Amino acid sequence: MSNDRGLPLLSDDERAHSGRLVDRVRTEIDAHGGWISFERFMEMALYEPGLGYYSAGAAKLGSDGDFITAPEISPLFSRCLANQCVEVLERLGSGSILELGAGSGVMAADILIELAARQRLPESYLILEVSADLRQRQQAILQERVPELLPRVQWLDRLPEKLHGVVLANEVLDALPVQRFSIRGSQVNAIGVTWQLGALDWSEVHADAHLEAAVRSIEEEAGERLPDGYRSELNLRLEPWMLGIAGALEAGAVLFIDYGLPRRQYYRAERSEGTLLCHYKHRFHDDALFAIGVQDIGAWVDFTAVAEAASAAGLHVAGFATQAHFLIGCGIEHYLANLPDQPITDRVQLARQAMVLTLPGEMGERFKVIGLTANYDHPLRGFATRDLLGSL
Numbered sequence: 001m002s003n004d005r006g007l008p009l010l011s012d013d014e015r016a017h018s019g020r021l022v023d024r025v026r027t028e029i030d031a032h033g034g035w036i037s038f039e040r041f042m043e044m045a046l047y048e049p050g051l052g053y054y055s056a057g058a059a060k061l062g063s064d065g066d067f068i069t070a071p072e073i074s075p076l077f078s079r080c081l082a083n084q085c086v087e088v089l090e091r092l093g094s095g096s097i098l099e100l101g102a103g104s105g106v107m108a109a110d111i112l113i114e115l116a117a118r119q120r121l122p123e124s125y126l127i128l129e130v131s132a133d134l135r136q137r138q139q140a141i142l143q144e145r146v147p148e149l150l151p152r153v154q155w156l157d158r159l160p161e162k163l164h165g166v167v168l169a170n171e172v173l174d175a176l177p178v179q180r181f182s183i184r185g186s187q188v189n190a191i192g193v194t195w196q197l198g199a200l201d202w203s204e205v206h207a208d209a210h211l212e213a214a215v216r217s218i219e220e221e222a223g224e225r226l227p228d229g230y231r232s233e234l235n236l237r238l239e240p241w242m243l244g245i246a247g248a249l250e251a252g253a254v255l256f257i258d259y260g261l262p263r264r265q266y267y268r269a270e271r272s273e274g275t276l277l278c279h280y281k282h283r284f285h286d287d288a289l290f291a292i293g294v295q296d297i298g299a300w301v302d303f304t305a306v307a308e309a310a311s312a313a314g315l316h317v318a319g320f321a322t323q324a325h326f327l328i329g330c331g332i333e334h335y336l337a338n339l340p341d342q343p344i345t346d347r348v349q350l351a352r353q354a355m356v357l358t359l360p361g362e363m364g365e366r367f368k369v370i371g372l373t374a375n376y377d378h379p380l381r382g383f384a385t386r387d388l389l390g391s392l
């Protein structure tokens with residue numbers, strides 16, 4: 001059964017859970033004079049202790065959840081990332097891998113399996129996970145699939161003080177809380193959330209100086225004003241967040257994989273409705289006020305902003321590519337070509353999985369990879385096939 005949005009109906013438990021979070025958000029709205037920023041709303045919807053989407057116990061990833069990420073689609077994705085990790089760790093002489101937001105734990109398991117098979121295991125595999133629920137799921141899948149490697153795995157509550165090695169983050173940037181803004185005539189407004197007629201609703205106020213300056217900077221760079229009625233998103237937390245990563249990484253590389261665009265494409269006038277992307281039971285839509293705490297909320301990534309934040313933090317922007325070209329650079333074709341002993345059904349399945357990961361109409365172009373380095377003066381193989389750094 002579906003509702004008027006064409007989305008599956010909530011179960012009684014889901015409705016009750018969402019209602020509890022709505023009450024919490026309403027209390028926050030009342031405490032702040034009747035309005036909260038979208039950034040604060042998104043933070044609560046995803047991370048409010050015990051109630052936010054990533055803090056509660058519902059299934060999130062995989063066929064029984066709300067969306068499937070690349071590591072769940074195919075082990076080919078993680079094997080290619082492992083190839084890039086091997087290159088960096090060998091150049092450094094040794095080191096560790098840090099995964100930010102490890103999801104179901106599948107990527108960590110597949111990377112460890114690949115590195116063990118090649119006798120290139122890192123000194124440690126660190127996982128920084130803010131969700132206690134996801135941490136338990138990660139521990140369970142690693143115990144099931146690589147129990148002998150668990151002594152190398154360590155869960156962290158915060159970034160390490162020092163790290164030599166590789167930082168990996170797949171679909172993490174899109175879940176960082178963002179500001180929403182609109183253009184009303186010549187004015188920049190902040191889009192936030194209020195309580196109206198017994199329900200959460202959208203509301204706009206004049207943007208503060210920080211948000212307005214960020215929007216005007218986008219317009220100045222483009223050489224034209226954004227049109228009246230235009231709405232979009234800005235991540236104002238990116239710079240301090242990147243400073244934390246840069247402060248931890250003494251030497252090595254960072255790889256962010258996510259759906260997004262360079263700024264010149266991100267803020268085109270025709271993209272006037274913004275980039276919000278919500279996931280609920282494998283349906284995609286843009287209504288962030290629907291079923292809060294039960295659905296995922298994300299925003300497309302402005303990769304130009306990522307590159308700028310990285311440079312400001314002292315990191316070197318080493319490459320930018322589509323996911324397809326990055327995986328090709330990391331040897332996905334080699335893995336597909338070296339399966340002579342596999343049953344034909346397995347080979348066909350892997351070929352289909354590779355198509356989902358690389359085809360333009362699937363994940364191949366929508367998802368991008370940006371590589372950052374610190375005290376590492378070598379090229380990254382993932383960007384050897386085609387580097388789009390100039391587009392940033």
